[in-house]
Amino acid sequence: MKGSSESSDGQAVAWVESPLQLLCVIEAQHAGLLGPATTVVPRSGLPALRRTRAEMTRLDLPPGLELADPAARMPKPGKTWVFGDAFSGRVQLNLLTSAPRRVVLVDDGLATIRLLELLVARRPLLRARVKSGLARSILGAAAGLRLRGGRLSVFTALPVPDELAEAVQARGAELVRHDFTWLRSQPGDVPPDERTVVLGTSLVRNGLIHRDAYVKWLAAIDEPVAYYPHRREDPRDLERVRRISGVTVYETGVPAEMTLRGLRPGQRVLSLPSTAVTSLRILLRARGVSIETVEVPDDWWTASAGPSLRSHLQLFAHERVAP
Missing domain, CATH: 3.40.50 (Rossmann fold)
Incomplete structure (x- = not known):
C-alpha cells in the first residue's frame, strides 16, 4: 500500500x-x-x-x-x-x-x-x-x-x-x-533443511564479545547449520561464517520471527541472548521446536560489556545451553 x-x-x-x-x-x-x-x-x-x-x-x-x-x-x-x-x-x-x-x-x-x-x-x-x-x-x-x-x-x-x-x-x-x-495467523515460510538453526548476533559488531571466540564456537557445532545473520552483522564477519564447513548462510533480510515461524517439530534454534529468543519461543511453543539460549562464557565478553548489560541479557537466558 x-x-x-x-x-x-x-x-x-x-x-x-x-x-x-x-x-x-x-x-x-x-x-x-x-x-x-x-x-x-x-x-x-x-x-x-x-x-x-x-x-x-x-x-x-x-x-x-x-x-x-x-x-x-x-x-x-x-x-x-x-x-x-x-x-x-x-x-x-x-x-x-x-x-x-x-x-x-x-x-x-x-x-x-x-x-x-x-x-x-x-x-x-x-x-x-x-x-x-x-x-x-x-x-x-x-x-x-x-x-x-x-x-x-x-x-x-x-x-x-x-x-x-x-x-x-x-x-x-x-x-x-x-x-x-x-x-501466528499468517502462513509460515518453508523451513531450512538443516535440523539446527543458529541466529546471528549483534554482540560481535557492537564490541561486546570477542569475534574469534564466537566463530570458533560456531565452527565446533558438529552437524549442518542453517545460519540466519543479524541485520547489523559486519559483512567481514559474515564472510568468515560462510567459510565454515557445514554452515549455510540464509540472508533473508527480514526478522527471524517472520522467516522461522514455520520451523518443523524436531528442529532447534540456537542463539546468544537476544529478543528474538523470546519472540520465537512464543511463536513456536506449540510446534515442538526447541529454542535454546547459548550461555556466554566469561572469557567471551570484552571490557565494554559491563555487569548491567550482562544482567539485562539474562532476561533471555531460559533454556540455556553451554557453548
Whole structure:
C-alpha cells in the first residue's frame, strides 16, 4: 500500500526504524490498541526495513493499517503517536514540540527494558554505553518528563520482570503484553533443511564479545547449520561464517520471527541472548521446536560489556545451553 507521511488528527501515526518495530506496530493495530486508522511511516535508507515492509505487503494486514512509503523526514504525529526508539534525539525533539494525546511505545529490542527502568527511576532517557553531553542530557530528561506526564502505553512481548512491570504501572503507564497473535495467523515460510538453526548476533559488531571466540564456537557445532545473520552483522564477519564447513548462510533480510515461524517439530534454534529468543519461543511453543539460549562464557565478553548489560541479557537466558 501507499500513503502520505502526513497525519490527520483523527488517526494514529507510527514512525518505525527497524523491522521489529514495524512488526510490533502491526501487532498493536491487530490488538486494537491504536484505534481504527493507523499510518505507518518507515524510515528510509534502511535495507532490512525496506525488505521487511515489502514482505508485509504480501500478508493479510490488519484492517485500518496503512503502510506509507519510506521517508527521511519524521511525520507529524496524530492523536496517537507510536514509535519504538525513545532514545532517538529526533524522536525526543518531536515528542517535545508536538502534542499527541497519547503515546504508544513498541518493542525496540533490549533497549525497551532499559527505557522502562529509566522511566521508573526518573532519569534522563539516554542510551547505554554512550557518553552524552549537557544538551543531550537535558533533552533526554525533558523527554522523560513528557512521557511520564502524559498518556503512555507500552506494547511488549518481552519478559518484563514483575517488579519493574508493577513500578511502570504504578507510575501511571499502561503495560500491554502480546504474543504475536497476528503473525501466528499468517502462513509460515518453508523451513531450512538443516535440523539446527543458529541466529546471528549483534554482540560481535557492537564490541561486546570477542569475534574469534564466537566463530570458533560456531565452527565446533558438529552437524549442518542453517545460519540466519543479524541485520547489523559486519559483512567481514559474515564472510568468515560462510567459510565454515557445514554452515549455510540464509540472508533473508527480514526478522527471524517472520522467516522461522514455520520451523518443523524436531528442529532447534540456537542463539546468544537476544529478543528474538523470546519472540520465537512464543511463536513456536506449540510446534515442538526447541529454542535454546547459548550461555556466554566469561572469557567471551570484552571490557565494554559491563555487569548491567550482562544482567539485562539474562532476561533471555531460559533454556540455556553451554557453548
